[in-house]
Amino acid sequence: MSTASEIDRSDSISGAIADFAVAPVSGEAFELARIRLLDAIGVALAARNTPQAQSAIAGATSFMGEGLCGSLDGVVGRSPYGAAFINSTLIHALDFDDTYPAGAIHTHPTVIPAALAISDMKGASLPDLLEATAVGAEVACWLGKAIGRDLQDRGFHTSAVLGSLAAVVAAARLLKLDREKIVDAIGLVGTVGAGTWQFEESWVKNWNVAVAAQSAIGAAIAASTGFKGPLQPIEGQYGLLATHLDAGRLADTSTLGDPWLSADISMKRYGCCHFLQSVVSCTLEAASSFRASDIEAVTVKLPSELAMRCVALPIEARKAPENSYRARFAGHWLVARGLVDGDVNLRTFDEVSLDGPLVDILDRINFQISDFASYPANWPAEMEVTTKDGTRRTFHNDGRASTFAKSNLHAVEDKFRQNICYSGINVTTAEQIFDVLERPDATLADLWVALKTDTPPSSKVEE
Known part of the structure; x- marks a missing residue:
């Protein structure tokens, strides 16, 4: 020793x-x-x-x-x-x-x-x-x-x-x-x-x-x-x-x-695993181009075996997450949800039951590993969509546009306001927090005062 x-x-x-x-x-x-x-x-x-x-x-x-x-x-x-x-x-x-x-x-x-x-x-x-x-x-x-x-x-x-x-x-x-x-x-x-x-x-x-x-x-x-x-x-x-x-x-x-x-x-940008950020961006782009009912097959390409373990395996758990928390790592379910709804936000995860349109498309979604030159510095994804009439289109996201980093930090403020709205807290609280964080003479006690609320939020997430 x-x-x-x-x-x-x-x-x-x-x-x-x-x-x-x-x-x-x-x-x-x-x-x-x-x-x-x-x-x-x-x-x-x-x-x-x-x-x-x-x-x-x-x-x-x-x-x-x-x-x-x-x-x-x-x-x-x-x-x-x-x-x-x-x-x-x-x-x-x-x-x-x-x-x-x-x-x-x-x-x-x-x-x-x-x-x-x-x-x-x-x-x-x-x-x-x-x-x-x-x-x-x-x-x-x-x-x-x-x-x-x-x-x-x-x-x-x-x-x-x-x-x-x-x-x-x-x-x-x-x-x-x-x-x-x-x-x-x-x-x-x-x-x-x-x-x-x-x-x-x-x-x-x-x-x-x-x-x-x-x-x-x-x-x-x-x-x-x-x-x-x-x-x-x-x-x-x-x-x-x-x-x-x-x-x-x-x-x-x-x-x-x-x-x-x-x-x-x-x-x-989205309230789910980081490996799914680029996947969601591809999904929403695909949803703006095709109706979910017209899609025959979806192949999602991820950058590593680790990514597959995080969001695509085991397959049954990723198709039918048991609760809101697990849905944030459920690649198959989230792609289906995004294609059907055309949007992904925090409320997407409030209800994870499988309805008709989701069941209809889930079995046509597959994940696989592919090589991406930019990984691991960025976490990209690619999605190939084939429609029932034979149309095929590929969507790609390099992993940077789907998150907020040094180049687009202003967007974090919008995300913050959306989170405040979702939480059920009065919107004035958001402005009070902004004020505290901007003041050079602020103390942590000031932050706790701004955060203190008398009315708890209503329940949004089921166990």
Whole structure:
């Protein structure tokens, strides 16, 4: 076993991350963090009445104690762990949160809940919160690009395993830890990062990211009191690379923050798995060209075996999702729904029963793997539609036009307003949140005041 004296902290991945954790945040990175927080709040408010959100709220309220922290259901006075459980679940429940495609990782549901809880505990300013989430998201993207896809191929949930390492960086920055304690915090959370791809028909994706955020909070607090952590939780003999990947390779730490990768984080246009974003765009284009009743066959091409596992297999579950949550990963059902309705929005998933037109077309929809040169930097899709009279047409989406990234961030504000409308919250709340996020002197307390509502939303999602 290596001791602290045998390891030069400057040569470790944790040391490089610790140096980056306290580095300045550019104006562009700060503004991108602001728009990502806006997006996360919007999708969380839209998810408040989902069964998994209500379960998390009940569990946190009953068993996770009281404290100083606020949660995105409009309640203040929760414990850090309770708030993180709720906030992670709300942000991720609709699968409408962010994705960094090159690393196959969500950053919102781990980094933001951890940062919110620590900010409440420390009375941090909103600008401090945004800087912390900017740094944490960048670490998530860097780790995701370096090793995320290999983790997924082995069956690990990248957003949870690497998300905890990113979230602890945001938490450590808000706690103003010195370099040595940041390394300790990374080491502590690195030994307990968990989350596998054994999702089945469950809510475990939400659970995984919540536990990652909670672990990050605990590790940062422990490190702040002097609790020591291992120095090489990633590249050590029994670190992440060895235990999860059978690899001892060291990431090139000189690339961290040069350039910032998080500028390429995408925020979804549709409330479903990121692999379905391009598929939905193709579907809606096809629906504008053909009536569903005239279609003989549909072939959807996805970029990888992972994409097939996420949205096309097992086939029967993707044709007949058992609930609204599973419908967000049901490629066959969603293509049929889009072709029949000519639209896909959050209300698409409120009712997942199979009616006549859907049943009629479902068996004529097939998915297959194809090569796409732009994957994995982007997640494209292609759809070939053949009509009953023999007409054949191909629709293609490169994965960029179907999400909101650096080039079209203005569209996130429209998405936010639509989420507010769907949530049942008064539209004035949206403007209050906009105002808070734009004010340089705003505090997190101001945000909780803006989010507080007296009337809960009506039920929209059936269990």
